[in-house]
Amino acid sequence: MAERILVPLDGSDPSWEALRFALDEYDAADVVVLNVINPMEGAYGADAMGGDYWEGWYENAEGRAEQLFEEARERAGDRGDDLVTVSETGPPGRTIVDYAEVNDVDHIVIGSHGRKGVSRILLGSVAESVVRRATVPVTIIR
Numbered sequence: 055m056a057e058r059i060l061v062p063l064d065g066s067d068p069s070w071e072a073l074r075f076a077l078d079e080y081d082a083a084d085v086v087v088l089n090v091i092n093p094m095e096g097a098y099g100a101d102a103m104g105g106d107y108w109e110g111w112y113e114n115a116e117g118r119a120e121q122l123f124e125e126a127r128e129r130a131g132d133r134g135d136d137l138v139t140v141s142e143t144g145p146p147g148r149t150i151v152d153y154a155e156v157n158d159v160d161h162i163v164i165g166s167h168g169r170k171g172v173s174r175i176l177l178g179s180v181a182e183s184v185v186r187r188a189t190v191p192v193t194i195i196r
Contacts, residue, residue: 057083060159062090062150062180065122068165070129072195076163077130083160086138087126088153089119090146116141147183154190162192 061076063069076085091112119141127134142149154162166181185192 057160058086058158059083060086060088060150060154060157060162062088062146062162062164062184063122063126064089064146064165065118066165066167068167068195070165072163072165072193073126073129075193075195077133079163080161081133084138085130085133085136086140086157086159087123088150089122089139089141090149091115091119091141091143092146093143094145146180147187150180150184151187151189154188159190161190162188164192164194166194166196 057080059076059080061069061073063073073085073087076083095111095115123137123139123141126139127137130137140153142153144152150162150164153159162184164181164184166179181192181194185194
């Protein structure tokens with residue numbers, strides 16, 4: 055059975071590098087590209103703007119995910135048609151780990167901005183959260 059590699063994709067340079075790495079290193083594997091829609095991003099604006107804002111924000115987030123998936127297929131070249139693309143909603147770190155556990159993922163390849171010091175403490179690190187909680191190997195790409 056082929057390996058199943060999970061690549062969380064948020065459109066950042068490190069996440070694109072993670073996809074490139076996964077495609078290069080695991081040429082015989084099934085690659086799953088996961089975009090996580092973080093409801094906390096929309097919740098802040100929804101409080102200030104009202105309920106209609108949430109619906110519009112969520113639709114925009116889903117549209118952005120589809121654009122990322124389309125670009126991922128293009129960047130994958132010959133393997134683009136074979137990519138599995140999935141969008142999930144939730145806190146990013148937890149959602150990535152949960153998806154990996156429920157869907158028999160063998161390895162996670164995730165991009166990281168490599169923040170240090172105060173910015174890392176204030177912003178947190180999805181990659182660090184995934185490394186700590188995942189039950190499968192994780193490769194971090196910077």
